[in-house]
Amino acid sequence: MRIMNINILAVLFLGPCFTLDSTGGAFVPSKIEIDALRPSIKVGEPFVFRLTYTFEEPVVSERTQGIVKEIWHSAYFRLVREDNGSLLGRYRVYDVTLKLQDEQGLEYAENFMVFYDWGKKKLMFDKSGTYTMQVEGKTKKANPLTINVGPASKADKRAIVLLSEPEDYLFLIWGLVESSERAKRIARFKEVVSKCETTVLAKMAAACLGLEYFKDFHRKHPSFEEFKAKRKQAVAEEPLFDVAWKYLRMGAKLPDDFPIREKVLRMLVTTEWVTGNYEKVYSLLDELETKYPHGIYGKQVPNVRMELRELKKREMEQSQQAKMKQAKGGGLLAVVVQVAIGIFVVALVLVLWLKKKRSSCSK
Numbered sequence: 001m002r003i004m005n006i007n008i009l010a011v012l013f014l015g016p017c018f019t020l021d022s023t024g025g026a027f028v029p030s031k032i033e034i035d036a037l038r039p040s041i042k043v044g045e046p047f048v049f050r051l052t053y054t055f056e057e058p059v060v061s062e063r064t065q066g067i068v069k070e071i072w073h074s075a076y077f078r079l080v081r082e083d084n085g086s087l088l089g090r091y092r093v094y095d096v097t098l099k100l101q102d103e104q105g106l107e108y109a110e111n112f113m114v115f116y117d118w119g120k121k122k123l124m125f126d127k128s129g130t131y132t133m134q135v136e137g138k139t140k141k142a143n144p145l146t147i148n149v150g151p152a153s154k155a156d157k158r159a160i161v162l163l164s165e166p167e168d169y170l171f172l173i174w175g176l177v178e179s180s181e182r183a184k185r186i187a188r189f190k191e192v193v194s195k196c197e198t199t200v201l202a203k204m205a206a207a208c209l210g211l212e213y214f215k216d217f218h219r220k221h222p223s224f225e226e227f228k229a230k231r232k233q234a235v236a237e238e239p240l241f242d243v244a245w246k247y248l249r250m251g252a253k254l255p256d257d258f259p260i261r262e263k264v265l266r267m268l269v270t271t272e273w274v275t276g277n278y279e280k281v282y283s284l285l286d287e288l289e290t291k292y293p294h295g296i297y298g299k300q301v302p303n304v305r306m307e308l309r310e311l312k313k314r315e316m317e318q319s320q321q322a323k324m325k326q327a328k329g330g331g332l333l334a335v336v337v338q339v340a341i342g343i344f345v346v347a348l349v350l351v352l353w354l355k356k357k358r359s360s361c362s363k
Helices: 003-012 154-162 166-174 179-195 200-220 224-232 239-251 259-274 278-291 298-362
Strands: 031-035 040-042 047-054 070-073 075-081 087-093 097-100 107-114 129-136 145-150
Touching (some): 047 070, 047 097, 070 107, 154 200, 166 200, 179 200, 200 239, 239 259, 259 278, 278 298
Antiparallel strands (some): 047 107, 097 107
């Protein structure tokens, strides 16, 4: 992706602060809060924080008169270095939706990642030290949050050097890449994974690669059920599946709060199902439901479980039918063998009788 497009993205991330639902009605939260599961990171790593909007009255849609499940938000955050008090920048929290957390319609939240400064074209946390972050809404400010940034390891430094272009981060964060650049980015990500496997950046690269290869595999094999059957019969070999499975498993090692991890787990459910590992499938579904109950894929878990039960039932029925056919085929073969043996015995007796008769006649 060209630098021009990156600048356009940067402009889109600057605008008036407002909070909207899908109907266009404006809402003002009574409180904005931020917190983090991991307040300490290393140089070059993303910082993930959770943004929560709390309302005094339920957020009700003017169109449906029902509680709004998701709200759009627009907010900024200020980043300050504590050692000298310098303001590093005032950044837009990129536009995604905050999801409903309670049945009363009073609390909405989502995890966000602070990672790359598109205006300066550099990592936000490129120096160790203590930082303070504060989110500013239209009428409210969140509590300040302290971020401790430690020095990078050798592997971290190598990953940072390899991921040297803004286009790398567009691909890493949003999966955005021009077709002409795709091969180059994939090759670079593979290098990061192979040379810096233990780093957070390598796990992010692996997650991105896994999702990319999974898309390629799905385009080639639209029916997972048909592919599974062919794979089980050893009549289908698909490198795209194997490489997607490999990178998805590596991407799943990311910390729980990384937004991309939920999608990685959901794709892993499919790959593990294709391999027939139902124990792992149900373990992944439990994790999705427990850790991401309000996420896109976490909310789908009950339906996925129901679908899996139907698929497993169908597989068992097909397996039983195959065994019955095999058994019938085996029974028919046994009858044929017995008949053949009988014919052979009769023929042998007849030959011996004729031989004996000839012998007696010659005398």
